[in-house]
Amino acid sequence: MKRPAAWSRRELLAFGWLPFFRPKHIAVAGARFRILRNGRSTRHYLHIHGNEDTAREVLERHMETHEGIAFLVENQTRNLMVEGLQLDPNRMFSRVGTEISLKGLNPDSTPEQREAAQRTLDRGREHLLSAFLPPPMRGVLIAVHNNSEQYSVMDETPISDAASLREAGNPHAFFLCTDPMDFAVLSQSPYNAVLQQKKPEEDDGSLSRLAARRSIRYVNLEVRLGNKDRQTEMLRWLDWNLP
Ligand SMILES: [Zn+2]
Numbered sequence: 106m107k108r109p110a111a112w113s114r115r116e117l118l119a120f121g122w123l124p125f126f127r128p129k130h131i132a133v134a135g136a137r138f139r140i141l142r143n144g145r146s147t148r149h150y151l152h153i154h155g156n157e158d159t160a161r162e163v164l165e166r167h168m169e170t171h172e173g174i175a176f177l178v179e180n181q182t183r184n185l186m187v188e189g190l191q192l193d194p195n196r197m198f199s200r201v202g203t204e205i206s207l208k209g210l211n212p213d214s215t216p217e218q219r220e221a222a223q224r225t226l227d228r229g230r231e232h233l234l235s236a237f238l239p240p241p242m243r244g245v246l247i248a249v250h251n252n253s254e255q256y257s258v259m260d261e262t263p264i265s266d267a268a269s270l271r272e273a274g275n276p277h278a279f280f281l282c283t284d285p286m287d288f289a290v291l292s293q294s295p296y297n298a299v300l301q302q303k304k305p306e307e308d309d310g311s312l313s314r315l316a317a318r319r320s321i322r323y324v325n326l327e328v329r330l331g332n333k334d335r336q337t338e339m340l341r342w343l344d345w346n347l348p
Contacts, residue, residue, distance in 0.1 A: 131176065131236050133229030134187045134222075136194050140236075141168045141175040147244035148173030148344070151237055151312070153194050155180035157251035159328065163336045164249050171344050176237060188222040190214055195311045197226055198234065202310010237312070238321055245287070245322040245347060248312060249340065251330035252277055258297045258327075265299035272297050277329040278339065281313060284322045290346055291324075296339060 131138050150168070152161050155178045168175050184191045187207075196206035203226055207219045239246045257276035262268045265281075269292035272278065279297035282288050291298035304318050316323030324343060328336035 146172035
């Protein structure tokens with residue numbers, strides 16, 4: 106019996122470069138991401154929190170004039186639904202982190218419900234990561250986020266390996282990176298930057314911790330929600346100056 110059209114890895118590798126065969130979406134357990142491509146570049150971009158509208162807008166615009174692949178969450182809210190439970194999508198990249206997020210956001214959930222959500226994510230986690238993660242060596246993953254009053258570079262400085270606070274009066278705008286060479290560049294910028302390179306003891310399931318564990322170049326760009334001009338400026342600076 107012929108199986109329904111499911112592309113094998115070999116077929117994807119053979120035809121993936123043809124525009125016709127390139128998927129426009131990638132989805133895992135209620136998390137659906139739009140894929141925007143521009144030219145050929147080892148830069149990968151990610152917008153993962155659906156309520157961070159400024160970051161989405163800035164990244165969409167950026168992709169019109171800069172090369173790379175961008176993944177943009179289609180959800181409009183911060184959290185996603187997985188098997189009926191709320192989950193912070195930036196906590197789904199490890200089982201440990203997922204469990205903490207599921208428990209925190211669904212205090213009345215049972216262990217069985219959480220296990221069902223975990224199993225659904227187990228089936229898709231690596232699939233999603235294989236798309237998000239940049240090619241080894243020169244590739245870099247750049248994630249764009251927005252924050253509010255509750256979160257700033259001051260929360261990250263104590264748990265970072267190094268910090269360069271060139272703009273201490275504007276703590277909501279900062280870079281967080283996992284590669285010391287990138288930090289060397291970012292610390293020369295007029296902006297705030299922190300380095301989190303060490304393999305973290307506490308795994309919160311976020312992409313930055315996963316990147317540190319797997320020695321992947323990752324840069325997080327945080328800017329206060331609504332501050333579109335500033336986020337555009339910092340994203341351009343990053344793209345222009347990073348190797
Ligand atoms: Zn975010």
